[in-house]
Amino acid sequence: MIELQDVAFGYDDTRTTLEVPSLTIPAGLTLVVGRNGSGKSTFLRLIAGVDPPRRGTIRIESLDLWRDEVEARRRLAYVPETPELTPYATIADVLRLVASLRGVTMASVVNAIDRVGLFELAGRTVRELSMGQRRRAMLASALVGEPRVIILDEPLETLDVEMRAFVVDWVASLRAAGAAVLVATHDVASFSAIADRTLAVDAGRVGWRQS
Numbered sequence: 200m201i202e203l204q205d206v207a208f209g210y211d212d213t214r215t216t217l218e219v220p221s222l223t224i225p226a227g228l229t230l231v232v233g234r235n236g237s238g239k240s241t242f243l244r245l246i247a248g249v250d251p252p253r254r255g256t257i258r259i260e261s262l263d264l265w266r267d268e269v270e271a272r273r274r275l276a277y278v279p280e281t282p283e284l285t286p287y288a289t290i291a292d293v294l295r296l297v298a299s300l301r302g303v304t305m306a307s308v309v310n311a312i313d314r315v316g317l318f319e320l321a322g323r324t325v326r327e328l329s330m331g332q333r334r335r336a337m338l339a340s341a342l343v344g345e346p347r348v349i350i351l352d353e354p355l356e357t358l359d360v361e362m363r364a365f366v367v368d369w370v371a372s373l374r375a376a377g378a379a380v381l382v383a384t385h386d387v388a389s390f391s392a393i394a395d396r397t398l399a400v401d402a403g404r405v406g407w408r409q410s
């Protein structure tokens with residue numbers, strides 16, 4: 200579960216970009232929709248703990264994201280729209296770090312690399328990878344351990360048909376296991392059959408879309 204209370208964010212002190220007075224996102228698949236520039240990615244980055252809010256509280260499974268930071272982030276996985284990985288580290292190096300932060304064994308790293316089809320490339324540095332391979336590596340980071348909150352921003356972009364099907368099936372399995380999954384995507388049709396609810400972001404305001 201994800202909880203936001205009196206959350207506001209802005210890139211400077213003169214303008215508020217996003218406001219969320221009160222919002223609880225339960226387990227299951229929540230689609231996040233909105234026009235380009237509406238604030239979808241900003242909203243996801245706040246929940247992922249990439250950007251701190253100007254005010255308010257964000258809780259991941261009842262843990263304050265900024266007060267109980269280590270434990271909260273162990274329960275959280277985030278795949279941004281643009282893969283953000285250290286260019287000179289290898290895929291294996293990146294995932295070993297993730298495993299260490301989440302307190303899980305290296306067997307989880309091997310499993311994650313294999314599931315996204317990067318086993319033979321595990322020793323390559325991120326800068327040697329194509330954009331599609333970098334996205335696979337980011338997806339692998341979310342597979343390490345068993346995070347209970349998974350945030351995916353345009354997860355199907357640059358992926359081939361086989362990997363797109365893998366992502367949709369993976370999201371369905373997370374949902375079935377009781378995780379809270381947020382997916383922002385322009386390809387709503389790929390997830391609509393398994394979605395539990397939809398959040399709409401419009402001009403920095405976030406609210407439930409009625410079906």
